[in-house]
Amino acid sequence: MENDQAPAPLTPAVFHILFALASGDKHGYEIAKQVAEDSQGRVRMGTGTLYGSIKRMLADALIEETEQRPAPDVDDERRRYYQLTEQGHRALRGELARYAQVVAVARDRDLLASA
């Protein structure tokens, strides 16, 4: 039956980080900016949430640190780059499916200002 369909809803912070990383490997500070951008500034992550979530996600193997770094002339050695693991991809897909389903139901019930 290919379980998947993660039965455990992700926390918003974890979800947003997974989402940001889906469009390419990023370092911490960059993730925070991407999240703000993706949500048009509606979601702003505090540093505690950011680095705390990253730590938990590493422990849960949703993400992993990568050695891939940009060209030395644009790099910053302080950075730590992260990428999604296969498990992270699956978790993201499951959660996105949930989001899409909510939106679909909302549309059915005319709760959305279409647009």
Place this chain on the structure above:
Amino acid sequence: MENDQAPAPLTPAVFHILFALASGDKHGYEIAKQVAEDSQGRVRMGTGTLYGSIKRMLADALIEETEQRPAPDVDDERRRYYQLTEQGHRALRGELARYAQVVAVARDRDLLASA
């Protein structure tokens, strides 16, 4: 300036309760069942979360108790019915817009198994 565009993301529990109430007034226990149904069993709310959230939402005027009760023969006097306030409607709309936006971006980035 028509503020709206709630800058504060709702907690998942609050969002799901608002969503459930958008399709009609309901009592506590009924809300929990609706949430489970709407999410196809993916979201199950513990009683602590349910009644705790309701209490906070009443305090924040997102919902209010209503006197409207079903016909006495199908009623249960233990129940407490709730309905969305105008503010609750606005909060729901704002959050749904956020959800829809996430889904739209996900679609753009090919993160969704279309369907």
Place this chain on the structure above:
DNA sequence: AGCCATACGTCCGTGACGGACGTATGCTCG
């Protein structure tokens, strides 16, 4: 009689959240 569904609620441990703070480098502007 026993059990489950219904229906409300509290209590309290666990853990997410997020701002304050700490450290450091490099750039820009007055």
Place this chain on the structure above:
DNA sequence: CGAGCATACGTCCGTCACGGACGTATGGCT
């Protein structure tokens, strides 16, 4: 040249959401 801000990492800790356990009660079914 010094102040200030952006970049970039991280910890610390108070607050609060979460959610299961428990408590109370009624009604129906077996």
